[in-house]
Structures are given as structure tokens and as C-alpha cells.
Amino acid sequence: MSFFKSLLLAILATLFLTYVLGISILDLFDVDVYMGDELIEPLKAISFAALVAVVLVIVAMAIVLTVFGSILFVGLLVVGALGLAAIGVFWPVLVVAFILWLVLREPKKASVN
Numbered sequence: 001m002s003f004f005k006s007l008l009l010a011i012l013a014t015l016f017l018t019y020v021l022g023i024s025i026l027d028l029f030d031v032d033v034y035m036g037d038e039l040i041e042p043l044k045a046i047s048f049a050a051l052v053a054v055v056l057v058i059v060a061m062a063i064v065l066t067v068f069g070s071i072l073f074v075g076l077l078v079v080g081a082l083g084l085a086a087i088g089v090f091w092p093v094l095v096v097a098f099i100l101w102l103v104l105r106e107p108k109k110a111s112v113n
Contacts, residue, residue: 033048
């Protein structure tokens with residue numbers, strides 16, 4: 001399925017669900033939305049309900065990303081701590097290996113131009 005076809009189907013499904021669920025919620029809870037002294041027609045009231053739903057989804061996404069970010073941060077801290085602990089344990093071996101490399105390496109020959 002192409003991207004454009006999938007996008008159109010997603011938009012149609014969203015519009016249908018918003019309309020059906022919006023009308024159902026307004027009828028189920030007997031909700032009337034007033035602006036000032038004027039009764040707002042159901043389609044505008046549904047758009048208001050959809051706006052509230054979008055805000056709730058954004059808040060939920062922020063919470064999920066915060067939790068995921070915290071887990072990722074703790075994972076990076078654990079990996080960093082293990083790396084630093086490994087360097088802390090093996091630093092004498094690394095120093096001895098560096099000193100041996102400095103002592104045993106072959107000197108560079110001077111090139112004559």
C-alpha cells in the first residue's frame with residue numbers, strides 16, 4: 001500500500017471515528033456546549049471534543065517520552081559506570097603496556113632529501 005493511500009485511509013478513519021465517537025459521547029452524556037448564551041451545533045462541539053482529545057494525547061505522549069528518556073538515561077549511566085570501572089581496574093595493565101610500547105618500539109630512521 002502506498003504512502004499516500006495509507007495517509008488518506010488514516011485521515012478518513014480519524015474523521016469517521018471523531019464524528020461517530022463525538023456524537024455518541026454528546027448523546028450518551030447529554031452534553032450541550034454553550035458559548036455565551038448560544039448553543040453550539042454538534043459538529044462544532046465535536047471539534048471541541050477532538051481538540052481536548054488531541055491535548056490529552058500530547059500529554060500522554062510527553063509522559064511516555066519522559067519515562068522512556070529516563071530509562072535511556074539510566075541505561076547510559078550504567079554503561080558509563082561499567083566502562084569507567086573497567087578502566088579503573090585495568091589502568092595499571094594499560095600503563096605497563098604503554099611503557100613497554102614506548103621502550104620497545106623501533107626508532108624512526110631519518111630520511112635524507
